[in-house]
Amino acid sequence: MNLVYFCKMYRFQMTDKLLNEPWLTWAIQIQAIAQNGLAYCQNVYDIERYEQLRDIAVEMLSYKTAIPQDKVKNLFCNEQGYQTPKVDTRAAIFKDDKILLVQESDGLWSLPGGWCDVLESIDSNTVKETREEAGLDINTKFIIAIHDQHKRNYPPFAYAVLKTFVMCELIDGEFQPNSETIASDWFALDELPPMAEEKNTPSQVELCFQAHHSKHWVTQFD
Template identity: 35%
Template sequence: MTEAQTSIETQIRSHATNLISIGKNGLVFTDDVFDRQRYEETTSIGIDLMSMVSAGTPTQLAEIVAVEKGYMTPKLDVRGAVFDDTGHILLIRDRSDEKWTLPGGWVDPGQTAGEAVVREVQEESGLVVRATKLVAALDRDTQGHQPKFPYHVTKMFFLCERIADGKPSPIETMEVDWFSIDALPELSTTRTLPSQIQLMHDHWQKPELPTVFD
């Protein structure tokens, strides 16, 4: 794909996301029957546009959008970085693509981001940890993760420290292991990028560094 094609795809995705958000948000605040029809049509147009640059069909995308109720806001994805005394980082091998990533996942309703990352690390690695620092809050699309999603995602990265001894054991994952940041395995880049692991290591070495956001 050429740079021009990538730029056009990015513009279409941005316009589609905005149209879907306008339509969904309008439906939250209006009771007028004609306005509701307009907002439903706006949402439908956005879904059709998104299908032009996504793997999913308009029907599949509509099903995803239909799950979202209320005012449209970004989804929150949390990732936890745990280091051992030698600076090796804990990674888990995800079952979906058999590649490695920082443990993490979606924030569930009723949970704080800090609670969610503690839960995810324990579920995916077997380690009991506590979150010690929010290192970064980053936009998934701006970071360059692939594939693109038909909804907006903010990724929150936390430093975590182990509070219970014990060998990591996979619970929801294929494998769990420690890696030098200079010898990382093949990463699941839809979830974690090498630059993000480097950022976590920088903050582990220098906790006084400020939180990063975009």
């Protein structure tokens, strides 16, 4: 979950200073250690210890944000199995040297995309998300970059995310309003609108333009 969205749900202001405090990284790390331990541990005493670690992570976040512990636990510690990064796909689609962006209900813009669903690959998820958010049919061409969300985007999430930017070729289609986006448009690099930077930053969009203009692009990754 996006930590800023999480805190807004409970009317808590997550400031830049707070987001940069080490305790937040510590809470995330403790939660990951606990979840991984619970995924594999068989010893009843070790299971208790990992559950205690998870409770400590919850207490840290609750103490700093004043959000009730049961709410934190439901949203921050609600997954099972070995904790690994989530995968997010973003489609870079060009026409007349302009890139396609979609607008969300908050007025901010992003490349079409989203979480890679179960049973979807990077290829199929990119195609699916573009059809759902932009109403367009596309072919995927190559991966532009794979970015660590914590290193590149703001605000941070409470888990690791690998953001995959995919160069795509437009086939056809037309935008239709939907539950996720309210508009779409084509933008030149020097006229980008306000961006949803947790999804993609202006520099990431610029990277897509560089890949579009390159004859021999090499995938970048963190």
